[in-house]
Amino acid sequence: MPDTPYLKLGTRTSPLAMVQAQEARARLCAAHGWVESAVELVPVIASGDKVQDRALAEIGGKALWTKELDAWLADGTIDAAVHSLKDVETVRPETLAIAAVLPRADKRDRLVGASSIAGLPQGAVVGTSAPRRAAQVLYARPDCTVVTFRGNVATRLAKLQAGDVDATFLAAAGLDRLGRDDIGHALDPAAWLPAPAQGAIAIECRAGDSAALGLLAAIDHAPTRAEVMAERALLLALGGNCHSPIAVLCDGDGDTLTMRAALFSPAGQTRVDGEARFVADDHDAPARLAADLLARAPSGITAYFAGRPA
Ligand SMILES: NCc1[nH]cc(CCC(=O)O)c1CC(=O)O
Incomplete structure (x- = not known):
């Protein structure tokens, strides 16, 4: 010893x-x-x-x-x-x-309190303090109300249990690492993208x-590093900050990365989506996707991004 x-x-x-x-x-x-x-x-x-x-x-x-x-x-x-x-x-x-x-764990968000976004009760109160989760749920379900929800995983689950909110989101990675893989319903990235570097x-x-x-x-772990550094490069190129609702997921397949990204206006009125496939050592690719997203984004979105593509 x-x-x-x-x-x-x-x-x-x-x-x-x-x-x-x-x-x-x-x-x-x-x-x-x-x-x-x-x-x-x-x-x-x-x-x-x-x-x-x-x-x-x-x-x-x-x-x-x-x-x-x-x-x-x-x-x-x-x-x-x-x-x-x-x-x-x-x-x-x-x-x-x-x-x-x-090595990256499950990258997805889980919804806790309802089995799907469509399954949230009409007018549901959803607890989250993440601008990305708030904008994303309001985009899909404008009838819902989002309330600030802080605290560690156990605190948030206790608040949900106490009825403070109807539903909340938690990262699958965090729940799994705490041995709570029984909790919540994983949201398919085809419809609901996680945060940069989640998991x-x-x-x-x-x-x-x-x-x-x-x-x-x-x-x-080089494959994880390639994915998460590309996701962070997108975030940097967008000039986003912690108020900017940015969702992105990179999936590595050998030397090729597939990146899916979405930007939202904070109250979820609008959304712009983009996708790119590139080789892992193409370090400019995330900035190109960022520029493409900003070029197509309505003003309700660009107002929240400084946009400093490399
Ligand atoms: N923002 C808090 C935070 N930071 C990392 C995780 C979970 C683990 C991870 O995503 O790597 C969480 C909790 C959550 O979002 O549910």
């Missing part, structure tokens, strides 16, 4: 974050033949977990998930940080690097830390 850990891995404290950090630790130990104590998990309550009564988009966005762990990477308290990649801002400090992306776990370290970069490279 090592007296001092080989790697200090920072994580948020939510049950899902802890399960994901444990998965990262298990993969590192398996890859390097280490005992569990070689990787120390260092938990922190993130700002995003402290404020529960307002939508994340109103209080500072995704930065609130990474702020504390970013600071710990900078001051050397930890060597690496585990994140749900969908919670990580598109533009990251140059001092940090996404050193590993773990992927990323591990960041200092960009100049060659030791950590080397250790983490051993657990990087």
Whole structure:
């Protein structure tokens, strides 16, 4: 047993974050033949977990998930940080690097409280704080009302149980990782697209830390990395922010990626769809799809995207 850990891995404290950090630790130990104590998990309550009564988009966005762990990477308290990649801002400090992306879980959203979008009761109250989920459900079901819904997976399920809302959305990946694969109804991406990088776990370290970069490279999953980096490139090229309803899904098939994307106006009045097939090393392809989407989008949508295609 090592007296001092080989790697200090920072994580948020939510049950899902802890399960994901444990998965990262298990993969590192398996890859390097280490005992569990070689990787120390260092938990922190993130700002995003402290404020529960307002939508994340109103209080500072995704930065609130990474702020504390970013600071710990900078001051050397930890060597690496585990994140749900969908919670990580598109533009990251140059001092940090996404050193590993773990194999992606189920990419889909699940609807909890009804068996399908069409099956939601007339005038249903749907709880979500994600602009993408709100716009997408209002587009399909303008009769529904969307209310702010925050908290970790268990908190949201408890609020649903208590009757605060008729239905909510949760990522299949999060439910499955918490052993709640019995909950909800998976939404087919043909009709309902997930968030960029949904279902992927990323591990960041200092960009100049060659030791950590080397250790983490051993657990990087290249097919997942190709998909999620393409999805994040689309987000970047759209110039979206946490108020911009963007849905995108990339499916890898050997060297070829198929990307489906949709932009919405926030209240769901309009939608524009696009699709592209490209080889994985065509790094400009997501920006071309972004430009194509913006060129075809009505003004109700373009108002919410700065549009900075590369
Ligand atoms: N926004 C919160 C968040 N961030 C990552 C996940 C689930 C895991 C994932 O998508 O990778 C969730 C919960 C949810 O959307 O249901």
